[in-house]
Amino acid sequence: MTAALLLLVPMLPLLLAVLVVLPGAERARSLVPWAVLPGFLAVVWLPEGAQAVYPWLMLGLELQLDATGRAFLLLTALLWGGAGLYALEYLRGDAHASRFHLFFLLAMSGNLGLVLAADAVGFYVFFALMSLASYGLVIHAGGAEVRRAGRIYLILAVLGEVALFAGLAMQVAAAGGLHFTQLAGAPLSPLSAALLVIGFGIKAGLVPLHVWLPLAHPAAPTPASAVLSGVMIKAGLLGWLRLLQLDGPGWPELGTLLLVLGIAGALLAAAAGVLQRRPKTILAYSSISQMGLMVSGVGLALLLPDHAEVLLAGVLVYALHHGLAKGALFLGVGVAERGRRPWVMAVLAVPALALAGLPWTSGALAKNALKAPLYEAPAPWAGTVETLLTVAAVGTTLLMARFLWRMWFVADRSEGVPGWRMGLPWLAMSAGAVVLPVFWPGDTGPGWSLIWPLGLGVILSVTLVRMLPSRRLPQLAEGDLVVPVERLVLVLIRVMSRSDLLWRGYGEELTRARFRLNWRRLRRRIAALEAGLSRWESLGIVFLALVVALYVSLLP
Known part of the structure; x- marks a missing residue:
């Protein structure tokens, strides 16, 4: 029973993915929200430590449900199920709804599978499935801007997969086994550590590997943005x-690196997000900032191993809190597009204030859980890190104020009312910002360390509004660092295509062959190929074929 249920968690979405591309797929699409049901059953019924081995699959796939996996599986099932229900109405009338649900289910399968995977091969396969299938979600809407976002996402996703594969391979070689307990106990070389930081850092939005996030979130449909930011x-x-x-x-050394990069991301992303105009872009930078805080918690655990258990518990609480709150905010953007009633803005304020750390919310619980070990930590970590986390809290308040301000002016002013399929998951996730402290006891009271950053952020927000009556702030390009990189690449291409100095001395024939290359024609061909792959008939079949081929190759 345990083995069947654990395997069904990632496999049911895969089975539904096949059904949604068949003729008459309307009934199959209605089952998408139910694809997470085995995940919920596993969370509720299976005991801690439940595991199963499948010798016939992926070189001996091992699935396990431990305490960390249970928390992540609960969050993953909640957000994918809610977003799946939301998508049924959000995409009503969309001619390409089947394509969206295909990639949605493939990414869901990968996300659920990697949470349960207990060995390197299984984890990597599920991680790659989630990452590559998400490309289909990012480019769903089509258009030049969306294709650019998808291109940058795909480049970084492939780079991350290569780095992760190399890092895992080095750890497997050092450990002499595939199980995570063996890998965690093996010595970690500087090179493998760097590869794992890059591979996981790209997915986690770690600065400076974060540039895909502010581009992909506005490009993707709202339910896809919710799971991209909330769980993936x-x-x-x-x-x-x-x-x-x-x-x-x-x-x-590694702890200091993660701590510095995490805090830098928390502060810089908050500053960059305030200079954005589109609500989903603001939320993307908020996710980078919040992930920075979680990464800093991991860094502190490496620096202060005596406090690691408490710090990791704080990171888990923060992950649950952020996933629910950010999922609610992204889904709220789509709800507001259907009608800007005062109650819509009022509900949006609940998860926004929770992210800012309002007392008696999940935000207060998460921030106190992350800060608690610092009071027992030795100098200089206690004072320095607490001060930086407090500054980041002020930045989060500014970000949420900016988000609500922009939502008020960009939301649809009609009196439309979203259907229950959109409203129910949005309201449920918003309620999670208040309900989570009930099920996860902890300190949520109005401590001074929570109140004054929130109050200062509100004062600064009001001051900025009064100083800028035109409601305009200086604007930073979405993707920030990627813009100068793109310009540099274009300059290099032009230089290479116009200059023969690079090829002088290699022979006249080689020179002619190099200069025969027409960069403009090449770009047109790449764009045509990308447009062709954007059609679900071609890309969907290719992707399913790759999944089947990968599965066959891993059979013993």
């Missing part, structure tokens, strides 16, 4: 929790 980016966080020996002797 946490796959990188889960990877670090699985592979790093956080309860061991500690690793100050």
Whole structure:
């Protein structure tokens, strides 16, 4: 029973993915929200430590449900199920709804599978399935801007997969086995550590590997944005929790790196998000900032191994809190597009204030859980990190104020009312910001360390509005660092195509052959290929064929 249920968690979405591309797929699409049911059953019924081995699949796939996996599986099932129900109405009338649900289910399968995977091969296959299938979600709407976002996402996703594969391979070689307990106990070389930081950091939006997030979130349909930000980016966080020996002797160098990058992301992303205009872009930068706080918690656990258990519990609470709140905010953007009633804005304010750390919400619970170990930590970590986290809290308040301000002016002013399929998951996730502290006891009271950053953020927000009556702030390009990189690449291409100096000395024939290359024609061909792959008939079949081929190749 345990083995069948664990395997059904990632396999049911795969089976439905086949059905939604068949003729008359309307009935199959209505089952998409139910694809997470085995995940919920596993969370409720299976005991901690439940595991199963499948020798006939993926070189001996191992699935396991431990305490960390249970928390992540609950969050993953909640958000994918809610977003799946939401998508049924959001995409009503969309001619390409079957294509969306195909990639939605494939990404769902990968996300659910990597949470349960207990071995390197299974984790990598599910991680790759989720990452590559998400490309189909990002480019669903089509258009030049969307294709650019998809192109950048795909480049970084492939780079991350290569780095992750190399890092995992090095760890497997060092450990002499595939199970995560063996990998976590194996020595971690500087090169494998760097590869794992890159591989997981791209997915987690770690600065400076974050540039795909502010582009992909506005491009993707709203239900896809909710799962991208709410759960998929946490796959990188889960990877670090699985592979790093956080309860061991500690690793100050790696811990310092993750702490610095995490805090830098929390602060810089908040500043960049305030300078955005589109609500979904603001939320994307907010996710980068919040993930930075979680990554800093992992870094502190490596620096302070005596406090690792408490810190990791705080990271788990923060992941649950952020997933529910951010999912509610993204779904709320789509609800507001159907009608800007005052109650819509009022409900949107609940998860926004929770992210800012309002007392008696999940935000207060998460922030206190992450800060609690710092009071017992030695200098200089206690004072320095607490101060930086407090500054980040002010930045989060500014971000949420900016988001609500922009939502008020860009939301549809009609009196339309969204249907229950959109409203129910949105309201449920919004309620999670209040309900989570009931099921996860902890300190949520109005401590001074929570109140004054929130109050200062509100004061700064009001001051900015009064100083800028035209409601305009300086604007930062979406994707920030990717813009100068794109310009540099274009300059290099032009230089290479116009200059013969690079090829001088290689022979006249080689020179002629190089200059015969027409860069403009090449770009047109690439665009045509990308447009062709964007059709679900071709890309969907190719993707399913790759999944089948990968499965066959891993059979013993």
